Amino acid sequence: MTQQPENLTLGIDIGGTKLATGVIDATGRLHSYLVIPTPPSDAHGLFDIILDLARRAIAESGAQPTAAGVGCGGPMEYPAGNVSPLHIPVWQGFPLRSRLQETLGLPVIVDNDAKAFALGEALFGAGQGAKCLLGMVVSTGVGGGIVAGGRLWHGATGNAGHIGHIVVASEGEQCDCGAIGCLTCFASGTGMAERARHALVRGVESRLAARPPAGITARVILEAANGGDILAQQLWREASQSLAIAIAGAASLLDLDRVVIGGGLIQAGDFLFGPLRHAWSKYARLSFTRDLQIVPAALGQGSGVIGAAALALTEFGPDRRDDLHK
Ligand SMILES: [Zn+2]
Structure with missing residues (x-):
């Protein structure tokens, strides 16, 4: 029987030039990693592309993550997760966190991509x-x-x-x-x-x-x-x-x-x-x-995804459930 790794989290890194998704475990190891150029699209079309990329990362990892973290450019309302990234003008107050929670069926945290990078390097880099x-x-x-x-x-x-x-x-x-x-x-x-x-x-x-x-x-x-x-x-x-x-x-x-x-x-x-x-x-x-x-x-190329997933790990991980700050 294959052992299910514990504390898998999904990371989604949303940049102006590339989109990346992946699943990491509690040691920061990537179990899957996908990256594509950010395509020109309308607000909902872009969301659908990101959702598809997230689902493919979950499928490739062969296991179900327990939460998802997203690193995205600002400005944004934190922790509500409504984003208006300067590098993605089609999103104005886009409810990224609630839309992902509804569609993925996972708890989701959305934060600034540079904060996600810092957390990823702090925990694993x-x-x-x-x-x-x-x-x-x-x-x-x-x-x-x-x-x-x-x-x-x-x-x-x-x-x-x-x-x-x-x-x-x-x-x-x-x-x-x-x-x-x-x-x-x-x-x-x-x-x-x-x-x-x-x-x-x-x-x-x-x-x-x-x-x-x-x-x-x-x-x-x-x-x-x-x-x-x-x-x-x-x-x-x-x-x-x-x-x-x-x-x-x-x-x-x-x-x-x-x-x-x-x-x-x-x-x-x-x-x-x-x-x-x-x-x-x-x-x-x-x-x-x-x-x-x-x-x-x-952390190299995967740092955005690892940092984003680390947001979820610290927000929803077992040692954090008692002190969620929101
Ligand atoms: Zn300035």
Whole structure:
């Protein structure tokens, strides 16, 4: 007789470019994993596609999960799970949590995808053993989540962890949120590309000028930096320095002992982490911040799904049923 694994949870990761589902057990091991590009669709059509992908992940795992967790872009009403993701404009106040609960017949928790990432890394990845962890996704945007004592810190409205909108400069480009000088303007892929385009308009010499403006991405800027381009190197230095400033602020406020950084920009490796650690030594002067570990994420491609499923594991798992916070 096949033994039924215990505490299986379904994870659903809803991004602007890809959708992923999978089933994990209580050790974080993936029993199934499916990923597709996010198709153009109307609100209900997109939901049906996600539902089908979730059911296929359950079928492939060969067992029935007891709960489901969803990581999705914000803004959203937490914990109601009505979502209006910036990267999925067809969903405006879409009742994702209630629709999934009705159709899957499972308890469902919906939360910010960066918070899910932080929880996944805290429980099963590079954040294991940390007492107070900041998980950061540095990609097209910059997001984050705080995990203290194995639990996500939600804040008053569920929005704790928005480190991308910590202000790191008193002047500069205006962020999508309306403020000036947010970390996202300096350290996200879109922010770096925007700063590169502005520099080129000002007449700064760079090999990036040979590119069409829409073709300038963080990857292209990295290639130029590796080739010795001064502007590209400066943009990466500013990204690293801005990250160090934001992390130093968070570390002083929260008494962090580890920061795990994931997302596409960590592929820059030492180009990002070298100057970041150098700048860190300048900004982290308090005794309790000096030993903070700043490390790359460990869970790789499945991190979104593992984090989403971890939301359900901590929300509905056997050791959590007595202290649901909603
Ligand atoms: Zn902002």
